[in-house]
Amino acid sequence: MHVPERKTIKRTKILRRRMTDAEVILWSQLRRRAADGFRFRRQHPIGPYVADFACAMRRLVIEVDGVTHSTDYEIELDRRRDAYLRSRGWQIFRVTNEDVYKRLNAVLEGILLHMPPPRPSGGPPP
Numbered sequence: 107m108h109v110p111e112r113k114t115i116k117r118t119k120i121l122r123r124r125m126t127d128a129e130v131i132l133w134s135q136l137r138r139r140a141a142d143g144f145r146f147r148r149q150h151p152i153g154p155y156v157a158d159f160a161c162a163m164r165r166l167v168i169e170v171d172g173v174t175h176s177t178d179y180e181i182e183l184d185r186r187r188d189a190y191l192r193s194r195g196w197q198i199f200r201v202t203n204e205d206v207y208k209r210l211n212a213v214l215e216g217i218l219l220h221m222p223p224p225r226p227s228g229g230p231p232p
Contacts (some may be wrong), residue, residue, distance in 0.1 A: 128170050128203035135214055157185050164222050165196050172203045197222055
């Protein structure tokens with residue numbers, strides 16, 4: 107398991123206090139899903155990056171993109187980040203702030219559709 111860098115962990119604490127309105131709305135729904143067996147973490151460090159939300163058990167990252175993800179430069183940064191995460195076995199599901207505000211139920215359905223099947227355990231029981 108890759109240990110996150112110290113500065114990444116420090117940044118996660120700051121990001122948790124500065125969640126966007128869309129992230130707060132989605133987090134309120136994801137927290138409730140824990141009863142369904144899907145435990146999400148917010149502002150979860152993965153290597154040098156911080157995922158908005160991550161279900162470690164299913165290796166799914168959810169990114170909530172605002173207007174700061176619209177320039178060519180920012181799109182390229184997201185592409186590199188996604189490649190890094192995928193190379194480490196994570197799937198990425200991106201939604202926009204607007205999706206969360208106007209189509210929250212569709213976002214939640216999309217998360218379920220992108221949820222990979224459970225990873226196999228050590229083998230069949232004896």
